[in-house]
Amino acid sequence: MSIKSILLATFLLVFGSQFIYAQERGAEATVVEPTTEGQEEGKLDIKGEIFGHISDSYDWHLFNIGEGHNATQVSVPLPVILINPTNGLSVFLSSNFHHGHEPYNGYELYVENGKQKIRSQDGSTFYDISITKNVLCLFISVIILWFLMTGVAKKYKKNGINVAPTGFQNAIEPIIGFIQDSVAKPFLGKRYAEFMPLLLTLFFFIWINNLLGLLPFGFNLTGNIAVTLLLALVFFVIMLFNSNKYFWGHIFNPPGVPGWVKVILVPIEILSNLIIKPAALAIRLFANIFAGHTIILSVILLIFIFSGLSKIAGIVFIPVSVGFTVFMFFLELLVAAIQAFIFTNLTAVFIGQAIEEHHHDEAHAGEGHH
Numbered sequence: 009m010s011i012k013s014i015l016l017a018t019f020l021l022v023f024g025s026q027f028i029y030a031q032e033r034g035a036e037a038t039v040v041e042p043t044t045e046g047q048e049e050g051k052l053d054i055k056g057e058i059f060g061h062i063s064d065s066y067d068w069h070l071f072n073i074g075e076g077h078n079a080t081q082v083s084v085p086l087p088v089i090l091i092n093p094t095n096g097l098s099v100f101l102s103s104n105f106h107h108g109h110e111p112y113n114g115y116e117l118y119v120e121n122g123k124q125k126i127r128s129q130d131g132s133t134f135y136d137i138s139i140t141k142n143v144l145c146l147f148i149s150v151i152i153l154w155f156l157m158t159g160v161a162k163k164y165k166k167n168g169i170n171v172a173p174t175g176f177q178n179a180i181e182p183i184i185g186f187i188q189d190s191v192a193k194p195f196l197g198k199r200y201a202e203f204m205p206l207l208l209t210l211f212f213f214i215w216i217n218n219l220l221g222l223l224p225f226g227f228n229l230t231g232n233i234a235v236t237l238l239l240a241l242v243f244f245v246i247m248l249f250n251s252n253k254y255f256w257g258h259i260f261n262p263p264g265v266p267g268w269v270k271v272i273l274v275p276i277e278i279l280s281n282l283i284i285k286p287a288a289l290a291i292r293l294f295a296n297i298f299a300g301h302t303i304i305l306s307v308i309l310l311i312f313i314f315s316g317l318s319k320i321a322g323i324v325f326i327p328v329s330v331g332f333t334v335f336m337f338f339l340e341l342l343v344a345a346i347q348a349f350i351f352t353n354l355t356a357v358f359i360g361q362a363i364e365e366h367h368h369d370e371a372h373a374g375e376g377h378h
Contacts, residue, residue, distance in 0.1 A: 062228045062301045063123045064142045066102040070225050081107055086144060090115060090126070092134040102138075142235070145227035149216045156180065156212070187211055191353050195360035203359060206246060210239065211352040218297060218344030222337065230347075231297040233290065240290040243355045251362035285358050289351060296347050300340045307332050 068084040085103035092098065095114060104112040108119065114129050128134055139147075156176060163177045173181045187207055192200035217229045229235050257263070259277045262270060311329050315322025 059121060059123060061305055062231055062298065064140045064228075064232065065124045066105070066117065066126070066138060066140055067107075068141050068144060068225070086141065087139045088115075088126070089137045089139070090134050091137065092128065092132055094132050095134075141227060142229050142232055145217065145220055145229045146235075149213060149220060149229070152216055153209070153212055157208075183211075184208060187352065191349075191356045195353075195356040196363070197360070199363060203246075203356065206243075207352050207356060210243075210355060211348050214239070214293065214351055215345060215348035218348060219341075221297065221301060222340055222344065228297070228301055230293055231301055233294045236290040236294040237286075239293070239351070240286040243289065243358070244286040247359050247362045250359065252365075254364070255362045289354055293347055293351050296343060300336070300343055304333055304336050304340070307336065 066088060067086055070082045070084065085101040088098070088100055088102050088104075090098045098113050098115070100113060102117070104110075105117040108117040108124070110116075111129055115126050115134075116129060117124060117126055119125070126136060126138075159175075160177045160180050163173070163175075172178075188200070188204060192204055192207055196203055214230055217227070220226055221228050221231060259281055260274055262273050262277065265273060307329050311322055311325055314325045
């Protein structure tokens with residue numbers, strides 16, 4: 009495929025997503041109706057629109073048919089699964105809420121700060137294990153990852169390593185080699201093969217979900233702090249289970265340090281290794297993906313902000329918005345791969361520090377003896 013074809017496809021993808029968004033929100037940006045409280049109803053809520061698109065929801069919204077208050081929302085309803093200790097299990101589709109206009113089975117859907125939430129009408133406590141949009145994205149990415157990796161593994165098993173790769177194997181093999189040679193071997197040493205499945209799973213899982221978030225009607229799984237914290241927790245548990253006594257010795261009894269300094273240094277080492285490292289991994293990934301989506305949506309919304317002042321200004325600003333959005337889209341494609349690599353690379357670095365053998369002190373001791 010030529011570079012021109014790729015550029016054209018990307019432009020159409022970005023422009024199409026903007027057009028779809030305009031169909032959804034164009035009317036709300038221009039229609040202003042006074043309410044009894046003296047506020048203006050129908051004005052474009054910037055915060056609500058941004059958080060509404062990047063937040064989790066109980067349906068997968070695709071587009072609107074029509075404009076204004078008569079618009080029909082086209083969305084994929086998702087299963088709502090609620091466990092109430094008093095009323096028992098409730099399983100139904102989110103379409104029963106009629107986009108939050110009607111309660112169903114003792115529960116109602118409402119929006120708070122751009123986020124969809126469910127509450128019981130009688131105020132009772134319940135546990136929500138629904139298949140939300142982010143959960144759907146998780147399932148889709150796992151299915152993609154499963155078929156991608158098992159397909160490559162079957163070809164290796166069938167043809168061996170001496171036969172030239174084909175298809176997806178040809179695309180995946182350089183990435184696997186890069187992770188092995190540039191990430192696993194330098195930081196994990198002779199034990200690199202033990203952690204290759206973890207590193208490859210993390211890299212491809214994060215990369216796939218980053219890319220899914222850039223598609224029209226896309227998701228924002230890796231822009232959810234709960235998801236990135238869980239990924240960091242996986243790394244943290246594996247690091248702890250594989251750490252050796254020298255790792256813990258450097259934390260609780262740093263060598264070559266006066267006793268009074270250890271009183272200050274030990275708490276710092278505990279915070280650094282047991283709290284800051286996993287937190288930094290989670291926050292870095294979340295913040296970069298969340299910020300990228302927010303910037304793209306903000307640039308698109310500028311069209312409607314200017315059109316609210318003047319239709320001519322809104323039309324004039326469209327090329328500027330499209331151009332900047334295309335630039336941001338290409339940047340986000342790069343960020344999607346870079347953030348997956350950084351998370352994987354730092355995971356290898358931190359695990360390597362936890363499993364590092366006690367060679368340096370022995371070497372210094374030998375030099376002193378000679």
